[in-house]
Amino acid sequence: MSKKRLALVGMPNTGKSTLFNRLTGAGAHVGNWPGITVELLSARLLLGDSMVELVDLPGLHNLHGFSEDEKVARHFIETQPVNGLLVVLNANQLDRQLGLVLQLKDIGLPLFLALNMADEAAARGIKVDAARLSEELDMPVHMISAKHGQGIAQLRTELTAWLRQHPAPIAVRSAALEHDDQLEIRLEDLVHNTVHVPRELPETLTDRIDRHLLHPWLGIPLFFLLVLTVFQLVYGIGKPMQDGLAWGLGALKSAWLAPALASLPAWASSFLLDGLYDGIGTVLTFLPIIVVFFLAMAVVEDSGYLTRAAFLVDSLMARMGLDGRAFVLQLMGFGCNVPAMLGTRVMRSRPQRILTMITIPFSLCSARLQVFLFFTSAVFTPAAAPWALFSLYVLSFLIAFLTAFIWRGPAQHAREPMVMEMPPYRLPTLAFLVRQSWRDATHFLRQAGGFIVLGVALVWFLTHFPLDAVPAGPDTLAGIAAHWVEPLFSPLGIESLLSVALLFGFVAKEVVIGSLAVIYGAGPTELSGVLAQRLDWVQAYSFMLFTLIYTPCLSALATLRREGGVGPMLLSMAWSLALAWTASFAFYQIASRW
Amino acid sequence: MTPSDLDLPGLDATGLDATGLTRLDAYPTGRCGTVVRIDAEFDLTARMKALGITPGRRLRVIRRAPFRGPIQVRCGQTDLILRRADASHIQVCPYIPPQE
Numbered sequence: 001m002s003k004k005r006l007a008l009v010g011m012p013n014t015g016k017s018t019l020f021n022r023l024t025g026a027g028a029h030v031g032n033w034p035g036i037t038v039e040l041l042s043a044r045l046l047l048g049d050s051m052v053e054l055v056d057l058p059g060l061h062n063l064h065g066f067s068e069d070e071k072v073a074r075h076f077i078e079t080q081p082v083n084g085l086l087v088v089l090n091a092n093q094l095d096r097q098l099g100l101v102l103q104l105k106d107i108g109l110p111l112f113l114a115l116n117m118a119d120e121a122a123a124r125g126i127k128v129d130a131a132r133l134s135e136e137l138d139m140p141v142h143m144i145s146a147k148h149g150q151g152i153a154q155l156r157t158e159l160t161a162w163l164r165q166h167p168a169p170i171a172v173r174s175a176a177l178e179h180d181d182q183l184e185i186r187l188e189d190l191v192h193n194t195v196h197v198p199r200e201l202p203e204t205l206t207d208r209i210d211r212h213l214l215h216p217w218l219g220i221p222l223f224f225l226l227v228l229t230v231f232q233l234v235y236g237i238g239k240p241m242q243d244g245l246a247w248g249l250g251a252l253k254s255a256w257l258a259p260a261l262a263s264l265p266a267w268a269s270s271f272l273l274d275g276l277y278d279g280i281g282t283v284l285t286f287l288p289i290i291v292v293f294f295l296a297m298a299v300v301e302d303s304g305y306l307t308r309a310a311f312l313v314d315s316l317m318a319r320m321g322l323d324g325r326a327f328v329l330q331l332m333g334f335g336c337n338v339p340a341m342l343g344t345r346v347m348r349s350r351p352q353r354i355l356t357m358i359t360i361p362f363s364l365c366s367a368r369l370q371v372f373l374f375f376t377s378a379v380f381t382p383a384a385a386p387w388a389l390f391s392l393y394v395l396s397f398l399i400a401f402l403t404a405f406i407w408r409g410p411a412q413h414a415r416e417p418m419v420m421e422m423p424p425y426r427l428p429t430l431a432f433l434v435r436q437s438w439r440d441a442t443h444f445l446r447q448a449g450g451f452i453v454l455g456v457a458l459v460w461f462l463t464h465f466p467l468d469a470v471p472a473g474p475d476t477l478a479g480i481a482a483h484w485v486e487p488l489f490s491p492l493g494i495e496s497l498l499s500v501a502l503l504f505g506f507v508a509k510e511v512v513i514g515s516l517a518v519i520y521g522a523g524p525t526e527l528s529g530v531l532a533q534r535l536d537w538v539q540a541y542s543f544m545l546f547t548l549i550y551t552p553c554l555s556a557l558a559t560l561r562r563e564g565g566v567g568p569m570l571l572s573m574a575w576s577l578a579l580a581w582t583a584s585f586a587f588y589q590i591a592s593r594w
Numbered sequence: 595m596t597p598s599d600l601d602l603p604g605l606d607a608t609g610l611d612a613t614g615l616t617r618l619d620a621y622p623t624g625r626c627g628t629v630v631r632i633d634a635e636f637d638l639t640a641r642m643k644a645l646g647i648t649p650g651r652r653l654r655v656i657r658r659a660p661f662r663g664p665i666q667v668r669c670g671q672t673d674l675i676l677r678r679a680d681a682s683h684i685q686v687c688p689y690i691p692p693q694e
Contacts, residue, residue: 066637095672096645419645419676
């Protein structure tokens, strides 16, 4: 049994990742490659009698591209020996995408061509003569639909046979990447001979939808309406599920766990029940909302609407030194800031990339959403709560814009071109959504299994040691720490114990709610009652403002350091702390006197 | 220039009028045009070509974003958005449909 390696190459929006998932299933892992600084997704698949490692390269438009993603893909092709390249093209757009194949052919690696979205092309009346194409290009050509699984079985069979002909990995001569002679003429001939496109393409559903969604005056209001609808939907579906889960966990504790642990020493049962169980349980109740939220994000991301959002707001963003893509990444940051920061790799200008990365942490990510859901529903009336939440989203944008405006500096003049594809509207398949939500749920649980457990355990220790002190009282370690930071937080209306939770929120915002449960000795169901009792709305909102703005979690900081360097990371940290304090201070001082 | 790509059968030299060149950002919405020349830097030109904008190809400005935002251009089977500043590097002439 021999080990082979195959790289998956293609332009963005060709369904490359869908094919990768289709071929490899769930077994993908992120690997580091010698000499390549970014992580690439790879997975093993069994083709015939050989184990093949399939590496998913970032999307590239052409071999001479200068974006970070394109450089990574080219660098991989130049330095890592492979048995061949599996090239994915969008069968609808062969008129331009075959140019990439011609470029790749010049570097002398064996190529296997998969024409994806064959179903979409057929529906539009586009005919591809795959046999002729294969003959002209002298490589296997196969039509597939990765999304619906058509042609995948044959693809595997043909890949197996093809790999047998190319048993040894090859390293390319990088010099061959330098020239493309007469590429356009060759492309024209090739397309002319093998692809037939109807003279007039009928008006598509996408065109009809875009007439409204991209309307010069209605477009932007519709965008905000859409965002609001998505959040109302998440709230409407997720909240009842969360309440149900909280009730269930509470019932389990009082009916079964508490009696079962009654024989343990008081401190041990307090640690297990008030520490671990309440802390983790409170975080766990957010699982349904997070899954619903990420599902909604997946639909929006997959639909192609984000490019349209970039189109609508680009000129407004330009005034702040950012561009439409930065705005889209900010929207993606609503899910999690880290992948959104990684998304800045499509930008070529470094100042602009750094500026965008500094603004992304102000995106109200799903971890902060948990805190805000909890506080708004505890302190505000059911009618006012969604609006309080919405106001935080609006603030999240405004603060990001303010940040960009203040720090725009060199990025302002480093305007890089924005030329990108606007794909037609597409809907993800149900199978994709199921897989996606499974992945998000397990990701969330892994996090909960890691530092959230550690965090709540530590919070329990701080709020219960020395053991003879009143839990979370002034004599405990947490009480003493809170006393130190009190001069800093009391002008913000944030009581000392809440500031301890903020301390832990520095590690990850997911820990905040869990540590509050431990600090107040309350389970998922009781905590909102406790909060409502101790805080008025001004104090609660001040706390939420601080949580929204202050230093993003450790993973975001680590990403910022890796992608941007130490300087931008320190800037982001200092700026967000200063801004959070100032904003909460101003809000509390004004609102509490009103 | 040879007959270009598939969606413009019959385009030939008569479709190009050197005196009637317009920058793409100023080209009227909804009208078909033919790309004559791209004057952008190497990298941007390469990106445009990869996305289908090459001399000889027909394209159409679909719409313009408000506040002097980007323009949406259809070229072959691909819809693109370009900033007006970037589009200004592309010289277009009116597309004259072939006589049948």
